Amino acid sequence: MKAGDVADAITRAHQGEWARVVASLTRRFGDLDIAEEAAAEAFAAAVERWPADGVPPSPGAWLTTTANRKAIDRIRREGKRDGKQREALMLYDDDPPEPRGAIEDERLRLIFTCCHPALSMEARVALTLRMVGGLTVPEIARAFLVGEDALARRITRAKAKIKTAGIPYRVPSAGDLRPRVAGVLEVLFLVFNEGYLATGPGTDPVRRDLAAEAIRLTRLIRGLMPDDGEVAGLLALMLLIEARQAARVTAGGDLVPLGEQDRGAWDTALIAEGHRLVRERLTSGVGPGRYQLLAAINAVHTSAADVRDTDWSQIVALYDQLVRLDPSPVVALNRAVAVAELDGPEVGLAVVDRLGDALAGYREYHATRADLLRRLGRIGEARAAYGRAIEVPGNAAETAYLTQRRDQLASPT
Amino acid sequence: MQYLVSVINNSTDLATDAEQAAIDVFNDRLIADGYWVFAGGLGGPDSSTVLDNRGETPVVTDGPFVETKEYIVGFWILEAPDLDVALKLAAEGSKACNRKVEVRPFL
The missing domain is CATH 1.10.8 (Helicase, Ruva Protein; domain 3)
Incomplete structure (x- = not known):
């Protein structure tokens, strides 16, 4: 061999x-x-x-x-x-x-133990990647930009707490299952987003690998809990986001917004799989949860061969459902973006402006306002809003994108 | 395993009659279901005395040993097979006494 x-x-x-x-x-x-x-x-x-x-x-x-x-x-x-x-x-x-069946259950036990709500979120993430994902301590430390010693201590502390506090090694009972599955999915989505957002020149590839690892672990859970709608929803969501990765960043590491992406560069196999999962959930007759709605929104985006073909009324309708489940201002902001596409930037901006109190420290709020103001020709205000967005600390590729956008707008004379 | 469920208070108010009644119901259930080991309410921090006898003579000082806004006002000791069961009981206890609780295992 x-x-x-x-x-x-x-x-x-x-x-x-x-x-x-x-x-x-x-x-x-x-x-x-x-x-x-x-x-x-x-x-x-x-x-x-x-x-x-x-x-x-x-x-x-x-x-x-x-x-x-x-x-x-x-x-x-x-x-x-x-x-x-x-x-x-x-x-x-x-x-x-x-026997195989028993071993499958063992893995579920392991996942639920590593994602136990009595552990801190950081500990859950590290423990899940180590115990379930098999990543080494140096790999996880590099991926999350923390020191190896600190990460090793985090894992050791979590294992000690599991032992000392008597965190059980089992799948939660039926009555507790739903909130506990939600907790597991939260860990996996956090891992995915760490990888997804880690873009730009000079980024350690191990950080990008987190997205693939999160998809792999979500597939594993999907195999173990095939009837859970939110598990299917999260997997579909990750696949439909990951499918656009190649088009989302230029060779130089610059971000490309959804509307300007080369849709030919999207991964058709991942999109097909994501759409299949979304369709499966639609025919289940069970009311969708948060991840299923987000997956459905991404399915609408990825169904349009050209950004001008996007069915924005469908997207607004899905966001309306999502707002009912999750009345957070961040969801309302994303809905406003879709409203701006459907009813025009002026209507969208009116909705966005109402969220100012809650989202003043949120980068995406200022970036969205800036974009809508730009489209309305209110250049001075748009530049100011880009400036505020840039001031909020965040990912370097995003900062570069926002700075470029601002500088493209002619200074008011 | 045994767990200490500490009741955390942030005012000097004692349990109201309604809270005390709910605690009694909860205690009866703990006893009936075999989780009960011990429980009790404590006097406030003003009533505490700190004693240090590591030296030659005992040193007695007016407590508490740390000044905090939140302090322990009572506790349960529960017998439970694992943390999930202890957390479930603690959640009921928190509801009954209408206060935050902290769960810690005995070694």
Whole structure:
């Protein structure tokens, strides 16, 4: 076997099996620490041995067995457990692998534990990427622009809290499931957005990889909970946003707004998959949640071959539904953008201006006002609004875009 | 596992009659369902005394040991299988006593 093939097999095994291995070890040993370390050792052993011995016929089973041995070695070495517990562990030593169905449930348990609401959002994100996603501590630290030591401490603290506070290793009961799934999706969307917003020259590619990782994890949850509408909605939303990534940024790292993007550069396969998911939810007959509505809005955008073909009345109608679910001023601002397309910039601006009190510190508010003022020919006010948008700290590519827009407007004489 | 559910107060007001009645109902349920270990209300920070006997003679000072706007005014000790159960009970307790609560595990 060629070295490249072995490397591919290891990458595939890592993507496909990491969470399974960590999850099944966590259940067996009741300890995330042992599970994480043993899984990492098993993959290190694969990197060492597969090139010489060949890739085993069932890489997942090989990794699970190896990780189990490593875990047992560690427990023996540390000798901390009482005799009885040690004996129980040894009896399991050569257990046949878990049946597939049970293992799938294990991964869900792992996800719900890592995204437990008693953990801070930062801890949930780091823990989910490490335990479920299999990213290394240095990778996560680089992706979130924090120091490795700080990130390692964050993960260690979270694991310690899970143990000490008795955060259970299980899928929540039916009555709690909905809010807990919402919590998991929040973590994944945050990871996706970190990757999505990380654009521009000089950006570490590992930050961009977060978007792909979030999609991969959402696909995993979709496979585990195929009937959950919001899981499908979030996956569709991510796919339809990711599909436009190539057209969204120029080679020089400049942002291109949706209306000016080369729609030929959109990823048609991702769009088709996203549309399929949105259609599936439409035919379900169940009222859509937030992610499903956002996905539907993005489906309308990506259905238009030319920006002039965009069905803005459909988009405003979807935003009207979204405002009923989520009356936040940010949603109202996005709705106003669609209203401006449907009824003209003057009507849109009137809606935007009513949000000024709530959104004075929000960059997108000033940027939206600036754009509408520009379209109304109120150049002086538009320049001032761009200036205020630029003053709000934010992503460098956005700042560059806003500065360029402002400077394109002739100064009032 | 056992959990300490501390009741956090930010005024010197004691529980109203309605709050006390709700707490009694909640306590009865904790006992009936086997979660109850212990519970009690505490005097305010003004009534506390701090004592330090790490040196040669005990040093007694008028408390509290830290001045804060929020302080613990009572607590439950609950027996619960895991944090999810403890949080659910704590949520009911917070409703009953009409105050914030903090949940911490015993080691």
